[in-house]
Amino acid sequence: MxxxxxxxxxxxxxxxxxxxxxxxxxxxxxxxxxxxxxxxxxxxxxxxxxxxxxxxxxxxxxxxxxxxxxxxxxxxxxxxxxxxSDTIPRLAIWVTKQDHCLLDLLWRWQAKELTVDIPLIMSNHAKLKPIAEQFGIDFHHVPITQETKLEQEAKQLELLEKYQIDLVVLAKYMQILSADFVSKFPQIINIHHSFLPAFPGANPYQRAYERGVKIIGATAHYVTANLDEGPIIEQDVVRISHRDTVQDLIRKGKDLERLVLARAVRFHLQNRVLVYGNRTVVFA
Amino acid sequence: MxxxxxxxxxxxxxxxxxxxxxxxxxxxxxxxxxxxxxxxxxxxxxxxxxxxxxxxxxxxxxxxxxxxxxxxxxxxxxxxxxxxSDTIPRLAIWVTKQDHCLLDLLWRWQAKELTVDIPLIMSNHAKLKPIAEQFGIDFHHVPITQETKLEQEAKQLELLEKYQIDLVVLAKYMQILSADFVSKFPQIINIHHSFLPAFPGANPYQRAYERGVKIIGATAHYVTANLDEGPIIEQDVVRISHRDTVQDLIRKGKDLERLVLARAVRFHLQNRVLVYGNRTVVFA
Amino acid sequence: MxxxxxxxxxxxxxxxxxxxxxxxxxxxxxxxxxxxxxxxxxxxxxxxxxxxxxxxxxxxxxxxxxxxxxxxxxxxxxxxxxxxSDTIPRLAIWVTKQDHCLLDLLWRWQAKELTVDIPLIMSNHAKLKPIAEQFGIDFHHVPITQETKLEQEAKQLELLEKYQIDLVVLAKYMQILSADFVSKFPQIINIHHSFLPAFPGANPYQRAYERGVKIIGATAHYVTANLDEGPIIEQDVVRISHRDTVQDLIRKGKDLERLVLARAVRFHLQNRVLVYGNRTVVFA
Amino acid sequence: MxxxxxxxxxxxxxxxxxxxxxxxxxxxxxxxxxxxxxxxxxxxxxxxxxxxxxxxxxxxxxxxxxxxxxxxxxxxxxxxxxxxSDTIPRLAIWVTKQDHCLLDLLWRWQAKELTVDIPLIMSNHAKLKPIAEQFGIDFHHVPITQETKLEQEAKQLELLEKYQIDLVVLAKYMQILSADFVSKFPQIINIHHSFLPAFPGANPYQRAYERGVKIIGATAHYVTANLDEGPIIEQDVVRISHRDTVQDLIRKGKDLERLVLARAVRFHLQNRVLVYGNRTVVFA
CATH class of the missing domain: 3.30.70.260 (ACT domain)
Structure with a gap:
């Protein structure tokens, strides 16, 4: 049947x-x-x-x-x-050096929690290549500098086309995409390591520590031309205390990032998310 | 309009x-x-x-x-x-000596969070009568003993009929209703001060303390003939630690009880709850 | 003993x-x-x-x-x-028109959750006077306009001195205190209806709705000269969905505000909070 | 230094x-x-x-x-x-067929979140051997039947001695240890896939579904002779709804199991847990 x-x-x-x-x-x-x-x-x-x-x-x-x-x-x-449901979407995961979100997505893919093909991992560093190899996924190292950004983005778009990618997941990809790139390939989910709109941009854990918040969070959102301002798909939080150093925040935050990103990707892949304006409806 | x-x-x-x-x-x-x-x-x-x-x-x-x-x-x-929506349901609140759930419901009623009439407060003790008076609600003191339970339940049913009550909320009513009563008036919501099915029956906070759990909860459910086994409408939890005594659990639990009961009553009054078998669908 | x-x-x-x-x-x-x-x-x-x-x-x-x-x-x-512990601190509660935090604090005071004297309620509106009367607490109506702010703050300071107040709790007091006032009476706890540092200032629920966040929060903090930037004592959050309107956010937020403010006030009154820099240690 | x-x-x-x-x-x-x-x-x-x-x-x-x-x-x-702190404890992980807790612990070990040596993975099935190999850890397959249980437990004790194991973590090991085994090697942490004391024993997710609870949980505890009754180290919960099937509960529960077990193991390895009676103090 x-x-x-x-x-x-x-x-x-x-x-x-x-x-x-x-x-x-x-x-x-x-x-x-x-x-x-x-x-x-x-x-x-x-x-x-x-x-x-x-x-x-x-x-x-x-x-x-x-x-x-x-x-x-x-x-x-x-x-x-x-x-x-039998047209399996094709996913590219983009990373830099941190492996926790990447591994978490790959484990869920192996465990069949995510119905998706993952033919491509792309990174601006070579560090995580062994993980790609272990899972039998093509790995492309596309280093980015201020000067090479535009030409490298062209290369990235070529890769997305070559691999027929439907969705890019930025799984701790520590580069900002240009507005031009986003307009050409708008299906991108990012995980930001704060409870947006608090602490957009760089070093959110350091800034959360300095502000003395009692709870930290993570946010998965669609990428738009404005950094960390795209439609939010999912958020979650965890309580911290004065005993937690910035390193503890980073460690606790990693668990949040993994969960929040995985939930958002799953919602998207099951076609449960509708964007309107800068908001999402998630038919969970 | x-x-x-x-x-x-x-x-x-x-x-x-x-x-x-x-x-x-x-x-x-x-x-x-x-x-x-x-x-x-x-x-x-x-x-x-x-x-x-x-x-x-x-x-x-x-x-x-x-x-x-x-x-x-x-x-x-x-x-x-x-x-x-313009047929306002009529609610009776039953209490014993604790006032936190009663006051919380009455505040929400005054704040128009609950669209309901509350013509009757019933208690097996006289202690909370002043609250009823303050809010201009009839208070009936119906003391219960082992011996008088059946006849008093008859009196309670009369009151429900006289006041044309649609829903009874047991807001920390520390008496067990007979199966006969429940069969005659089945629209009853109870708040139980544990995360059911853990710690049904008496002294859940004491038992939670003794078991050394790290999280306590509260459960709002419809009342059936089997104590604390009716369909669950809403639950919530709060973290505790070894520093918390039984008194701390009671204090923290009171806040849970208030919130969980209020949410369940609101869901019911907005006709968002469907019971089937021993489960509920809450169209929240 | x-x-x-x-x-x-x-x-x-x-x-x-x-x-x-x-x-x-x-x-x-x-x-x-x-x-x-x-x-x-x-x-x-x-x-x-x-x-x-x-x-x-x-x-x-x-x-x-x-x-x-x-x-x-x-x-x-x-x-x-x-x-x-037998020197009972004296608390003044400042409000505007919303009663939920005020009622909650007064109920906890009556229930002996808060060991404190509450001789004074102060408001820039007359609306909540009946609540003060019901609890037998002096109520002072001190209206504030742009023009009268400075002289009225002088009057407020007089009241704090007259009533020998140790701590002011802003329980939804919708006025900004001047830096001068805060320097003269620095023991002030405020409840802000957002998960700071997100949405400081006016209309946080409206702005949370517009940003499409999936979780809202409340923050209790000490008041400093910089609006909503004082040391945070306690925060908590609640999940929302696309079904929630701004009115739903306000309703859900009220419950958060009550809980978060009550916890912060209790921590302070039990001398569990130490401020250093813009951070707090809460010895809970 | x-x-x-x-x-x-x-x-x-x-x-x-x-x-x-x-x-x-x-x-x-x-x-x-x-x-x-x-x-x-x-x-x-x-x-x-x-x-x-x-x-x-x-x-x-x-x-x-x-x-x-x-x-x-x-x-x-x-x-x-x-x-x-420079005496690194030696950990054995016991599993059956599910890999999520095992992979999670191994990843945290690699990421240096857990300061521990892991020389031994033991299982009553051969399925997860490739994971042990991938991480360069000895894998011992010790099948258990009703009849062989006692002799196999003797073999397990030998392995623990041979590998000089300080702590056994049951990372979804679906066998019950005999009282005799536990008395001989009492340093064992188990992850149980329910919010204990609710749903001890078999099939907790199925039973949680049938009971119609609105929140599910996971519990990490020390193992004692009484199944699922040992001192609790850590618990956490996640909200579910009527839309969640038993399969959804299992999927959501896996994330809880990973987090709760990892936290408990970390607390133990950092010598933050003191057991007294059937309770724990966690100096977190």
Missing amino acids: NNSTATLLVSCPDQKGLVAKIADFIYSYGGNIIHADQHTDFQQGLFLTRLEWQLEGFNLPREVIDPAFGAIAKPLNATWQLHF | NNSTATLLVSCPDQKGLVAKIADFIYSYGGNIIHADQHTDFQQGLFLTRLEWQLEGFNLPREVIDPAFGAIAKPLNATWQLHF | NNSTATLLVSCPDQKGLVAKIADFIYSYGGNIIHADQHTDFQQGLFLTRLEWQLEGFNLPREVIDPAFGAIAKPLNATWQLHF | NNSTATLLVSCPDQKGLVAKIADFIYSYGGNIIHADQHTDFQQGLFLTRLEWQLEGFNLPREVIDPAFGAIAKPLNATWQLHF
């Missing part, structure tokens, strides 16, 4: 009958909905929904679903994404 | 087209859905949903909604509840 | 033998230590400690303890505070 | 002067205390303390510290442990 599912993520101006219209579309072709969730932002007058249904028994050929739904969606001024 | 809404809570055996059918029902009469959420328990083959829509502009007269929906629901073997 | 205790809070440059010297001082006069905790900030070379011992059986007359300890402390370049 | 430290963990009946006496001992030989914490359990009349000081500049030869302290401790009826 075919366990594959289709998922629609839809946003449109709010109006009467949206739930009924979209559910009718699926039902009329015999689809069995296994997840449906929606949210209305009344302030913005925006309706957002996620519907997932089984392809087994669905009478519309796969390649016709998108145009057929488009005939319903366009009069509603809707934007939508259609995903099939 | 009329801001009133109608809410349907529906459970039925899972099958294709349920979302479409129920949404169509509301749309066909011009209803504007403001909240829709559903859950399928695939293990049990059960579909559960909550739909809330504006009555303004809904073309079906209020008194006809229930029979009209019944015509759709019965062929689906569904059970359902229909609530109107 | 006398259950009173003495508490020493000491800071001094780190050196060998500090624990021994201070513990010897107490032991040599027959003191029974019931709490001892210390912290060394190696970066700053600073030793901080809290010692609490029973006065029953302590052979040094109460009025001699401070000078006697001074003879030990001065050669160590220490600063210290000496407190007696 | 020598950064090594000595740590004393002491328990004795409470009496006056204990802090002074023990601190004096260290100071009199020129020791610089870098961590001191104590706790008095007034109910039990028990004093417990942890002191850590630098060996550099400490005038007592290392081998004389224990007998010298004994001369002070014995009149106090104290029990004590003396540890040197």
Whole structure:
């Protein structure tokens, strides 16, 4: 039996009958909905929904679903994404020297917590190459300096194209991407080691220590042209005390970073995240 | 303008087209859905949903909604509840001697966090009568002994009927209700001062201390004939350490009890809780 | 029997033998230590400690303890505070229109969670006067405008002197104190309705909503001349989702504010907080 | 320079002067205390303390510290442990088929979060042998059946002796140790996948799902003859909802198990845990 599912993520101006219209579309072709969730932002007058249904028994050929739904969606001024669970997305992980987020993602991938292909690890340092080799993943060392940044970004874009990458995860990649790069490849998730909007930019643990906060956090967000200001997907925190040094904050923070990034990547890969403005709806 | 809404809570055996059918029902009469959420328990083959829509502009007269929906629901073997937001439920709070949960609920009621009428406070002790007076609520002192329990429960049922009570909240009521009472008045929420199923019954903080746990909790649940085994609505926890005595656990636990009970009562009053088997779905 | 205790809070440059010297001082006069905790900030070379011992059986007359300890402390370049548990501190609560933190503190005071006298409630509005009356506490209405601020602060200082206030708690007092005021009366705890340093200043819930954070917080801190930048005593957070409106954030935040402020005030009143630089050690 | 430290963990009946006496001992030989914490359990009349000081500049030869302290401790009826930070403890990790806790511990060991030697991985299955090989650690496969349990436990004890193991960590070892084994080798930490004392024994996630709890947990504890009843070192929890299946609980629980076990092992290896009765003091 075919366990594959289709998922629609839809946003449109709010109006009467949206739930009924979209559910009718699926039902009329015999689809069995296994997840449906929606949210209305009344302030913005925006309706957002996620519907997932089984392809087994669905009478519309796969390649016709998108145009057929488009005939319903366009009069509603809707934007939508259609995903099939058996089309496995391709992920590139970018790192610098720290391995904790990288290893955590790879373990989860091996444990089948993440349904994804990971054909490419990219780094501005050579240090983590052995991990790539251990997991049988291509590793590309693309060093970056102030002077070479633009040409190296061109090289990075080539790699993303060559490996047909759908999503880049910055798993402690300690370089800032140019606005130009982000506009050309906008599907990027970053983990920032603070509870944003507190402590954006460099050295958040040092600054958290100096400010004397009692709780630290980590934030996974989509990357935009403005550093650490993209739409937040997931955050979490951990309590600290006066006994914790900056090194303790870094150690405790690593555990947060691993968990928060993994949750955000999983939500994205399961097509549970809808961005609107600078906000996300996570249909968890 | 009329801001009133109608809410349907529906459970039925899972099958294709349920979302479409129920949404169509509301749309066909011009209803504007403001909240829709559903859950399928695939293990049990059960579909559960909550739909809330504006009555303004809904073309079906209020008194006809229930029979009209019944015509759709019965062929689906569904059970359902229909609530109107302008029908304010009537709440009785039962207490013994501790005032923290009582005051917390009354503050939230005054602050309009809880849309409810509270005509009755009932206690097996006289101690908290002044609080009832301060808030202008009738207070009934119904002392209970081993011998008088049955007749006093009869009196309690009379009070519930007289005051037309829809929901009883046991806000630290330190008496066990008989199975007979619960069968006659099943709409009861209790706050238990432990992280159930750990430490059911008496003295949970003392026992938590003795067991040396590092975290304590509180649990709000519907009352059934089996002590502390009813469907759980909400739980929360707080970290403790070896420095905390039993008195500290009690103090920290009081804050948990207040929060957990208030959240559960609010979920119930907003018709967000569906019970099936010994579980709840909370459409939060 | 006398259950009173003495508490020493000491800071001094780190050196060998500090624990021994201070513990010897107490032991040599027959003191029974019931709490001892210390912290060394190696970066700053600073030793901080809290010692609490029973006065029953302590052979040094109460009025001699401070000078006697001074003879030990001065050669160590220490600063210290000496407190007696039977000297009840006097607290003034300042509010504007919101009552949740005020009610919560008053309830804890009645429940004997806070060992304190509360002779004064001060507000720039008259709205909460009935609560003061209900608890038998003097209420002073001191309205503030841009023009009257300085003279009204003079009046506020008079009130603090008249009522012999030791600590001011800003329980949602929506006015900024002048640097001059803070320098004249520095013992002030404020509750800020965000997870500082995120969202200092006005409208933090609105701004948290707009930023799309997934967690909100509250922060209790000592007030300094720089708005929302004083030493943090306690913080806590609660998870939110896309379903939460600004109003939901405000409602959820109120519960945080109550808990965080109450914990901070309790820590302070139990002489568990030592400030150094812009940080606190909380000997909890 | 020598950064090594000595740590004393002491328990004795409470009496006056204990802090002074023990601190004096260290100071009199020129020791610089870098961590001191104590706790008095007034109910039990028990004093417990942890002191850590630098060996550099400490005038007592290392081998004389224990007998010298004994001369002070014995009149106090104290029990004590003396540890040197440069004596690296030797850890054996026992597993069955699940690798998440094993990998997590090994990663922390490599990242120098855990100061420990790990010469031995033992399992009742062969599945995880490749991980041992990858990290260059001896792997012993000791299958267990009802019939062979006793003889295999003898073999396990031999292995522990041969490898001079100080601590066994059961990192999802799905076998119950006999009381006899535990009495012969009592230094064992286990991770149990529930919030004990809820759901001891088999299938806690399944049972948590069936009970309909809203929060799940994990517990790290010392192993005693009574299954899942030993002294708790650390616990943590995560919120779940009706949308989570048993498989989701298992997945979310794995993250908890990793964190909770790692924290407990770290506390133990840093000699921060004192057991008394069935409780622990964790001088974190």
